[in-house]
Amino acid sequence: MCAESADSRDDWIRELIGERDRAQGKQNTPTSDKESSAPTTAQKEKVNIEDFELLTVVGKGSFGKVIQVRKKDTKKIYAMKVLNKKTIFDRGEVEHTKAEKNILQKLCHPFLVNLNYSFQTPDKLYFIMDYVNGGELFFHLQKDKTFSEDRARFYCAEIVLGLEYLQDRKSVV
Numbered sequence: 001m002c003a004e005s006a007d008s009r010d011d012w013i014r015e016l017i018g019e020r021d022r023a024q025g026k027q028n029t030p031t032s033d034k035e036s037s038a039p040t041t042a043q044k045e046k047v048n049i050e051d052f053e054l055l056t057v058v059g060k061g062s063f064g065k066v067i068q069v070r071k072k073d074t075k076k077i078y079a080m081k082v083l084n085k086k087t088i089f090d091r092g093e094v095e096h097t098k099a100e101k102n103i104l105q106k107l108c109h110p111f112l113v114n115l116n117y118s119f120q121t122p123d124k125l126y127f128i129m130d131y132v133n134g135g136e137l138f139f140h141l142q143k144d145k146t147f148s149e150d151r152a153r154f155y156c157a158e159i160v161l162g163l164e165y166l167q168d169r170k171s172v173v
Contacts, residue, residue: 019157020164047071047117049126052080063087064124068131078116081127088125101127107169111162 052069055077059066064083071078088097104115104127117128134140137155141147147155 015153016157016160019154020161045117046119047128048119049121052078052128054080063091063093069128071128077131079113079129079131081129083125083127085120085123085125097125101125104129107166109162109165111158112165 051073052071055068055070057065058068058079064081064087067080067082069078069080070076083097088094101115101118105118108114113130113132115127115129117126119126
């Protein structure tokens with residue numbers, strides 16, 4: 001990363017450190033326990049399609065779709081990724097899909113979309129993930145054309161922290 005001046009560089013560094021410290025304060029486990037194998041929410045509570053109220057389709061892809069859902073008991077909003085098993089099998093993506101689920105189960109970070117639950121039926125796989133209201137960064141960049149330096153610094157800090165977490169976890173996932 002480069003900056004126009006030493007002051008600008010120092011601002012970026014302060015922003016990154018501040019975001020890292022805030023993120024670590026939000027996590028339930030200390031950084032030194034990163035290798036912990038404590039079960040995630042996805043492993044603790046058994047759920048099925050009946051536990052969720054389907055709200056609206058958020059997106060569609062070649063393997064399935066993503067639906068905004070509300071968990072009936074907690075009223076919390078999630079994104080439900082619904083994958084068609086036949087499509088996964090026909091396209092030879094079984095191992096890729098298993099790896100996706102296994103990796104997502106092991107990750108928990110405030111700047112990454114987390115897997116909260118997963119289950120299956122005879123013909124579909126369901127991943128219940130964090131619902132991020134507001135869309136993708138690319139959408140906002142297209143809409144606004146340019147970001148202020150402070151906003152860019154904030155997004156950059158979140159991205160760096162997410163990548164740093166993934167790098168630190170590479171031996172676990």
